[in-house]
Amino acid sequence: MQPIISVSDVSKTYATGHVALRTINLDIREGEIFALLGPNGAGKTTLIGIICGLINPSSGHITVAGHDIVRNYRTVRSMIGLVPQELSTEMFETVFATTAYTRGLFGKPKNSAFVEKVLRDLSLWDKKDSRIMALSGGMKRRVLIAKALVHEPRILFLDEPTAGVDVELRKDMWNVIRRLRDDGVTVILTTHYIEEAEEMADRIGVITKGELIVVQEKHELMRKLGKKQLVLELQKPLDAIPAALQKHALELAPTGTSLTFTYDTQAERTGITALLADMREAGIGFKDLATSQSSLEDIFVDLVRQSR
Amino acid sequence: MNFQAVRAIYGFEMARWGRTLTQSVVSPVLSTSLYFVVFGTAIGSRIAEVDGIAYGAFIVPGLIMMMLLTESTTNSAFGIYFRRFTGTIYELLSAPVSAFEITLGYVGAAATKSVILGLIILATASLFVPIHIAHPFWMLAFLVLTAVTFSLFGFIIGVWADGFEKLQIVPMLFLMPLTFLGGTFYSIKMLPPFWQTIALFNPIVYLINGFRWSFYEISDVNVAVSLGMTLCFLSVCLVVIWWIFKTGYRLKP
Numbered sequence: 001m002q003p004i005i006s007v008s009d010v011s012k013t014y015a016t017g018h019v020a021l022r023t024i025n026l027d028i029r030e031g032e033i034f035a036l037l038g039p040n041g042a043g044k045t046t047l048i049g050i051i052c053g054l055i056n057p058s059s060g061h062i063t064v065a066g067h068d069i070v071r072n073y074r075t076v077r078s079m080i081g082l083v084p085q086e087l088s089t090e091m092f093e094t095v096f097a098t099t100a101y102t103r104g105l106f107g108k109p110k111n112s113a114f115v116e117k118v119l120r121d122l123s124l125w126d127k128k129d130s131r132i133m134a135l136s137g138g139m140k141r142r143v144l145i146a147k148a149l150v151h152e153p154r155i156l157f158l159d160e161p162t163a164g165v166d167v168e169l170r171k172d173m174w175n176v177i178r179r180l181r182d183d184g185v186t187v188i189l190t191t192h193y194i195e196e197a198e199e200m201a202d203r204i205g206v207i208t209k210g211e212l213i214v215v216q217e218k219h220e221l222m223r224k225l226g227k228k229q230l231v232l233e234l235q236k237p238l239d240a241i242p243a244a245l246q247k248h249a250l251e252l253a254p255t256g257t258s259l260t261f262t263y264d265t266q267a268e269r270t271g272i273t274a275l276l277a278d279m280r281e282a283g284i285g286f287k288d289l290a291t292s293q294s295s296l297e298d299i300f301v302d303l304v305r306q307s308r
Numbered sequence: 309m310n311f312q313a314v315r316a317i318y319g320f321e322m323a324r325w326g327r328t329l330t331q332s333v334v335s336p337v338l339s340t341s342l343y344f345v346v347f348g349t350a351i352g353s354r355i356a357e358v359d360g361i362a363y364g365a366f367i368v369p370g371l372i373m374m375m376l377l378t379e380s381t382t383n384s385a386f387g388i389y390f391r392r393f394t395g396t397i398y399e400l401l402s403a404p405v406s407a408f409e410i411t412l413g414y415v416g417a418a419a420t421k422s423v424i425l426g427l428i429i430l431a432t433a434s435l436f437v438p439i440h441i442a443h444p445f446w447m448l449a450f451l452v453l454t455a456v457t458f459s460l461f462g463f464i465i466g467v468w469a470d471g472f473e474k475l476q477i478v479p480m481l482f483l484m485p486l487t488f489l490g491g492t493f494y495s496i497k498m499l500p501p502f503w504q505t506i507a508l509f510n511p512i513v514y515l516i517n518g519f520r521w522s523f524y525e526i527s528d529v530n531v532a533v534s535l536g537m538t539l540c541f542l543s544v545c546l547v548v549i550w551w552i553f554k555t556g557y558r559l560k561p
């Protein structure tokens with residue numbers, strides 16, 4: 001299937017000389033939720049800005065549904081909704097007026113009923129006549145989302161939609177995003193809450209220092225890069241790992257009461273049987289054992305650390 | 309052509325104006341009236357006539373022009389600068405609108421406002437002195453043309469400025485002196501010959517004289533040249549705006 005967005009060899013060097021993006025190649029599939037993860041300053045906002053026409057790329061080109069974003073900017077932009085990272089809103093306008101304005105700006109005919117539906121979906125309807133400056137930060141974020149959705153886009157960019165948003169509202173937003181996906185909208189989001197990506201995304205891209213280091217299905221990523229750990233609670237504390245066990249990837253807790261064994265779930269042999277046999281031979285007994293699987297967060301931290 | 313967008317921008321800008329109507333109408337009307345009282349009445353009692361026109365009536369076109377220039381420039385500059393300042397410009401840049409449509413919306417709104425203000429001031433002035441308009445069509449034409457030209461100019465200032473000071477500086481430092489020296493309150497024929505020549509390099513002399521001609525059929529310069537100069541400045545502004553959008557100057561990093 002043709003990708004809905006295709007980014008080819010895009011790079012960006014700002015006027016300051018700062019290289020924000022090295023050579024980026026990325027395909028976004030229609031209808032998926034794609035999460036872009038990366039530490040501060042990695043280039044996420046820059047990449048989104050280039051696709052949406054806010055930033056001129058230094059090189060490369062991008063197509064959206066087969067249309068070049070520069071040559072066919074009208075077709076492309078009317079398909080895209082953008083929720084920016086910064087809370088950039090009008091101040092003196094009312095919620096309804098600013099949302100209706102955006103619809104007009106995107107060339108859609110007036111449709112008060114649709115504006116009402118969007119505002120209701122985001123629980124903004126009772127605020128429709130409030131001036132935006134009188135709203136809380138989370139409410140302003142909702143207004144930005146309403147503005148991005150009011151022209152019925154096929155693709156939605158959410159640059160940290162849940163930054164500074166309380167738990168309740170975050171759950172609400174996840175539901176909104178899921179509903180959009182069910183309607184066939186492609187969603188690209190950036191977030192610093194890894195659990196969010198873990199919860200929502202179909203695919204994940206990790207970007208650091210302007211380079212996309214991983215793009216993968218979430219499940220595959222977690223299986224491939226996920227490590228499992230086996231924690232053994234010892235019957236008697238140890239001072240050090242005995243020589244007989246040195247060959248295993250073991251770590252002794254500072255208290256000396258537990259051993260942690262890290263293994264790769266993908267490997268043919270995990271090494272657990274050998275470890276347990278060696279322990280019996282060395283006469284080390286354990287009273288309890290537990291396994292844990294690394295979260296996307298651990299994977300992410302590892303990836304970013306490795307690329308340093 | 310995205311007419312919906314032009315309408316949205318235009319309507320939005322006009323609504324912004326409507327909200328602050330008192331301030332946006334009262335202050336220029338008041339200051340023009342003050343000029344009128346001070347210059348028209350105090351000085352007018354000493355200078356009886358200029359080129360056969362009562363002094364009070366003589367200065368009306370110049371005063372309207374002066375207000376038109378400053379209001380068009382600041383209004384338009386503020387409209388676009390404010391969006392850059394608040395960051396809401398992102399919306400405009402990500403929307404399926406062309407440079408032409410954005411300019412049409414903003415400049416159209418700014419020019420509409422100043423034309424309305426100009427007509428209000430004309431009405432105010434007619435309360436003080438009898439005013440006769442010899443060529444109403446050309447009067448309107450000069451009014452609209454100047455409003456559009458300086459709204460375009462203001463748009464450029466609004467894109468160029470990177471602080472509120474710069475936004476103020478251009479009207480204060482260029483427009484005010486040039487209008488004062490441009491024959492608002494006198495005929496340049498009243499100047500010594502050397503200064504008459506210098507004055508001919510001031511573009512605003514042409515605007516004021518063209519406009520004044522449409523009232524009283526008197527002018528210090530050729531009216532065709534006035535019209536030509538205005539159109540020339542208009543074209544320069546259009547080219548600069550075209551370039552701004554083409555390169556993304558100060559709009560896109």
Ligand SMILES: Nc1ncnc2c1ncn2[C@@H]1O[C@H](COP(=O)(O)OP(=O)(O)OP(=O)(O)O)[C@@H](O)[C@H]1O
Nearest residue numbers: 014016018020039040041042043044045046047561
């Ligand atoms: N207009 C600009 N001029 C110069 N450098 C810039 C500009 N905008 C961003 N940068 C730099 O480019 C790099 C990438 O910025 P970007 O905003 O894309 O990061 P990000 O991944 O979105 O980070 P965050 O998670 O903090 O939002 C940063 O080092 C930033 O300082």
Ligand SMILES: [Mg+2]
Nearest residue numbers: 044045085159
């Ligand atoms: Mg960012």
